[in-house]
Amino acid sequence: xxxxxxxxxxxxxxxxxxxxxxxxxxxxxxxxxxxxxxxxxxxxxxxxxxxxxxxxxxxxxxxxxxxxxxxxxxxxxxxxxxxxxxxxxxxxxxxxxxxxxxxx
Numbered sequence: 300x301x302x303x304x305x306x307x308x309x310x311x312x313x314x315x316x317x318x319x320x321x322x323x324x325x326x327x328x329x330x331x332x333x334x335x336x337x338x339x340x341x342x343x344x345x346x347x348x349x350x351x352x353x354x355x356x357x358x359x360x361x362x363x364x365x366x367x368x369x370x371x372x373x374x375x376x377x378x379x380x381x382x383x384x385x386x387x388x389x390x391x392x393x394x395x396x397x398x399x400x401x402x403x
Contacts, residue, residue: 323402325378326369329362329385330397337363339394344370347385372403 327348329340337359344355348370361368373381378400389396 322374324372325375325400326403327371327373327378327381328367328399328401329358329370330367330399331362331365332395332397335389335394335396339389339392339396343385343388343396347381347388370398 329343340359340362341352341355344350344358345352348355350358350370358368358370371378371381382398382400385396385398389398
């Protein structure tokens with residue numbers, strides 16, 4: 300509680316309740332395309348999303364067969380950073396790989 304809130308409470312005798320609202324979370328979504336290799340998607344998942352090889356392979360197959368998969372769920376700033384990092388890395392390696400984010 301801030302000093303101002305404590306002073307108001309002392310003056311009015313009314314207790315103030317503090318509420319902590321958790322931040323909104325965002326899903327980072329990997330999208331399938333006809334050009335990015337499965338091996339590269341596995342590399343992305345291991346490098347940027349800290350997946351082990353088995354988890355990365357399972358998610359890569361979901362991207363391949365379902366068209367997309369959630370790589371992780373993060374706060375806005377972290378999700379946005381992951382999207383930019385993966386997109387930049389993919390372009391650097393010559394892949395048109397699409398990564399997006401959306402609210403959970």
